[in-house]
Amino acid sequence: MSALGSRTVETPRGAKIRVYEAGSGDPLVFLHGAGGLLPDDPFVVKLAERFHVFAPCLPGYEDSTGEEDLRDMLGITLHTADVVEALGLERPTLVGHSMGGMIAAEMAAVAPASVERLVLICPAGLWDDEQPIADLFGTLPFELPALLFHDPEVGAALLTAGLDFTDMGALADFMVTNSKRLGMAGKILFPIPDRGLSERLYRIQARTLILWGESDKLIPPSYGNAFQAAIAGSELRTIAEAGHMLPIEQPQAVLEAIASL
Amino acid sequence: MKFTWFNLMPWPHMPDDFREKHRSVWVDIDPKLYDPVLGHEVYNTYLDQLEYAEALGYDGIGVNEHHANAYGLMPSPNIMAATLARRTSRAGLVVLGNSIALYNPPIRVAEEFAMLDVISGGRLVAGFPVGTSMDTNYAYGQIPALTREKYAEAHELIMRAWEADEPFAFNGRYTKLRYVNCWPKPIQKPHPPIHIPGGGSVETYDFCIDHDYSYSYLSFTGYLRAKQLMDGYWERVAARGKDDSPYRAGFAQTICVGETDKEAEELYAEHLHYFYNRCLHVYPGFADAPGYRTIKTIKAGALSQLNAAQLMQFGNLSWKDLIDGRYVIAGSPDTVREQMEEMIKGLRVGNVFALIHVGNMPNEKTRHSTKLFAEKVMPGLRDIWPEYKDDDRFWCHPLEQRVQPAPIGSGLEQQA
Numbered sequence: 001m002s003a004l005g006s007r008t009v010e011t012p013r014g015a016k017i018r019v020y021e022a023g024s025g026d027p028l029v030f031l032h033g034a035g036g037l038l039p040d041d042p043f044v045v046k047l048a049e050r051f052h053v054f055a056p057c058l059p060g061y062e063d064s065t066g067e068e069d070l071r072d073m074l075g076i077t078l079h080t081a082d083v084v085e086a087l088g089l090e091r092p093t094l095v096g097h098s099m100g101g102m103i104a105a106e107m108a109a110v111a112p113a114s115v116e117r118l119v120l121i122c123p124a125g126l127w128d129d130e131q132p133i134a135d136l137f138g139t140l141p142f143e144l145p146a147l148l149f150h151d152p153e154v155g156a157a158l159l160t161a162g163l164d165f166t167d168m169g170a171l172a173d174f175m176v177t178n179s180k181r182l183g184m185a186g187k188i189l190f191p192i193p194d195r196g197l198s199e200r201l202y203r204i205q206a207r208t209l210i211l212w213g214e215s216d217k218l219i220p221p222s223y224g225n226a227f228q229a230a231i232a233g234s235e236l237r238t239i240a241e242a243g244h245m246l247p248i249e250q251p252q253a254v255l256e257a258i259a260s261l
Numbered sequence: 262m263k264f265t266w267f268n269l270m271p272w273p274h275m276p277d278d279f280r281e282k283h284r285s286v287w288v289d290i291d292p293k294l295y296d297p298v299l300g301h302e303v304y305n306t307y308l309d310q311l312e313y314a315e316a317l318g319y320d321g322i323g324v325n326e327h328h329a330n331a332y333g334l335m336p337s338p339n340i341m342a343a344t345l346a347r348r349t350s351r352a353g354l355v356v357l358g359n360s361i362a363l364y365n366p367p368i369r370v371a372e373e374f375a376m377l378d379v380i381s382g383g384r385l386v387a388g389f390p391v392g393t394s395m396d397t398n399y400a401y402g403q404i405p406a407l408t409r410e411k412y413a414e415a416h417e418l419i420m421r422a423w424e425a426d427e428p429f430a431f432n433g434r435y436t437k438l439r440y441v442n443c444w445p446k447p448i449q450k451p452h453p454p455i456h457i458p459g460g461g462s463v464e465t466y467d468f469c470i471d472h473d474y475s476y477s478y479l480s481f482t483g484y485l486r487a488k489q490l491m492d493g494y495w496e497r498v499a500a501r502g503k504d505d506s507p508y509r510a511g512f513a514q515t516i517c518v519g520e521t522d523k524e525a526e527e528l529y530a531e532h533l534h535y536f537y538n539r540c541l542h543v544y545p546g547f548a549d550a551p552g553y554r555t556i557k558t559i560k561a562g563a564l565s566q567l568n569a570a571q572l573m574q575f576g577n578l579s580w581k582d583l584i585d586g587r588y589v590i591a592g593s594p595d596t597v598r599e600q601m602e603e604m605i606k607g608l609r610v611g612n613v614f615a616l617i618h619v620g621n622m623p624n625e626k627t628r629h630s631t632k633l634f635a636e637k638v639m640p641g642l643r644d645i646w647p648e649y650k651d652d653d654r655f656w657c658h659p660l661e662q663r664v665q666p667a668p669i670g671s672g673l674e675q676q677a
């Protein structure tokens with residue numbers, strides 16, 4: 001029995017979106033990163049201890065549809081606002097990880113009055129020539145754990161859980177899934193994950209918390225300072241023994257930080 | 262049969278330990294390995310070879326486009342074709358091709374191809390590849406999942422620009438032009454013949470068939486491995502009710518001809534090894550950007566692609582492996598003719614792109630092999646498709662009366 005409920009909602013554009021839901025309390029929307037949610041995603045489960053959490057899957061992820069008509073940052077930003085509206089939520093706490101953080105920041109910048117509380121966890125969206133972000137799209141699967149996790153061994157076990165790479169059928173399914181996900185993510189992350197967010201961050205009015213894994217090797221923690229400097233009144237916290245997959249590696253610390261906002 | 266002598270233009274000076282010391286021949290190859298002074302000789306030698314091929318009677322001479330690639334030194338194939346247009350007079354100029362999603366705005370391709378067609382007197386065979394992921398996505402930054410849509414739009418713009426007889430507005434998603442007006446226009450009407458190089462995307466089959474473009478399968482793994490893919494193409498041709506002219510298809514084949522089988526091995530084995538060991542050493546992380554292939558294509562070919570990925574471990578293939586596995590057609594003229602016939606009939610292709618310069622093959626050996634193929638192999642293969650001998654839909658149609666460059670210093674230049 002899964003800890004998470006699941007349903008689909010339809011946006012006015014006609015996209016059918018898979019949404020996981022659990023818990024009770026204040027509404028919180030969690031936007032996943034480029035890798036999508038894990039099965040019974042432990043971070044979503046953790047959030048449900050304190051919040052009524054909704055975790056929609058972007059088109060191209062799991063069985064969410066509608067990716068054909070989404071091509072750019074504005075399209076994806078407005079699509080995600082459509083999903084929040086379709087869920088009947090008004091100004092939920094908006095939490096995004098990595099690519100999801102980039103989308104959440106855009107939503108808060110495009111429609112500042114619609115976001116009261118914003119949590120950006122190792123968000124993408126900025127670029128610093130002195131600290132270039134590693135190329136997620138030119139990286140082989142076996143190279144990912146070292147890039148994403150504080151402890152690559154634990155990470156490798158998590159990423160391959162339930163996958164049998166000696167089974168050709170499973171491997172073919174994995175290729176299709178991976179292509180759909182990262183094909184979609186590439187629309188805002190390829191070849192450089194910068195779609196002009198730095199020019200819009202000043203518009204954010206939400207109370208904003210920025211969380212970073214101290215040993216994030218995909219997006220170095222110095223990016224946290226850049227976000228913090230650009231969003232008025234925002235707070236930056238760096239969490240030890242965590243890499244880019246901070247929400248999976250230190251879920252309790254992340255939950256407590258969010259609850260304190 | 263139409264034979265095009267094709268030069269990939271590889272960099273012939275990669276070190277012996279290239280494979281051990283470098284992760285990829287493409288995209289992030291060490292720029293220090295290139296030496297422009299040596300490059301001066303390399304380019305001119307390769308261009309001389311293409312011109313020599315015309316003199317020997319090849320139907321076409323071919324160039325293509327790659328970026329940040331040490332086995333393909335032609336970021337701009339049109340520059341190469343322009344030099345060839347002036348120094349040759351008969352052969353088709355096969356530009357295979359311009360990656361039209363990379364040109365901004367793509368009207369540039371319509372213009373440059375028209376220039377080549379006009380300079381050469383109608384000798385252009387135009388290619389429109391989608392491009393490899395290495396070139397298109399990693400080296401040229403196109404978003405993988407949008408590449409095909411951008412390609413389709415660029416194609417529409419170019420064809421309309423060539424065929425329009427007055428300026429028009431083009432409101433595309435990727436290109437917006439208030440005034441599309443292609444000056445000059447190509448000589449060949451309604452447009453030069455178009456070949457689409459493909460690597461097995463199922464969408465490309467239908468695109469070629471519906472437009473009567475020739476589908477060219479470019480691979481380095483030989484005709485045995487191409488059979489399944491080309492069978493798939495011919496099934497689509499039949500399903501869409503088109504004739505089965507072999508000129509609807511082409512195949513790129515590495516070929517090495519010696520006086521005897523033994524001489525071929527002695528002369529060419531080291532250069533094949535250079536090509537398969539160093540030139541094809543591509544970091545797998547650059548092979549296929551996620552989203553570049555459609556889901557339909559992945560589903561159709563996921564497992565065979567995995568097999569192909571395994572086959573890409575070329576490094577340890579011996580001469581015998583390469584010959585027995587038919588990656589390469591090599592040997593005496595008789596051996597080569599026999600295997601070429603098997604390839605041509607097996608794949609049902611009317612266009613052969615003969616890859617005769619291989620890896621770091623020196624000029625004399627390249628010319629030796631090129632000449633033997635022209636004189637002792639080609640004649641025996643000319644008439645394999647008698648029922649389609651008059652099918653000229655997929656080849657260029659040069660002007661009968663073409664201007665030749667005047668001799669330099671003759672005083673005639675301005676009248677030419």
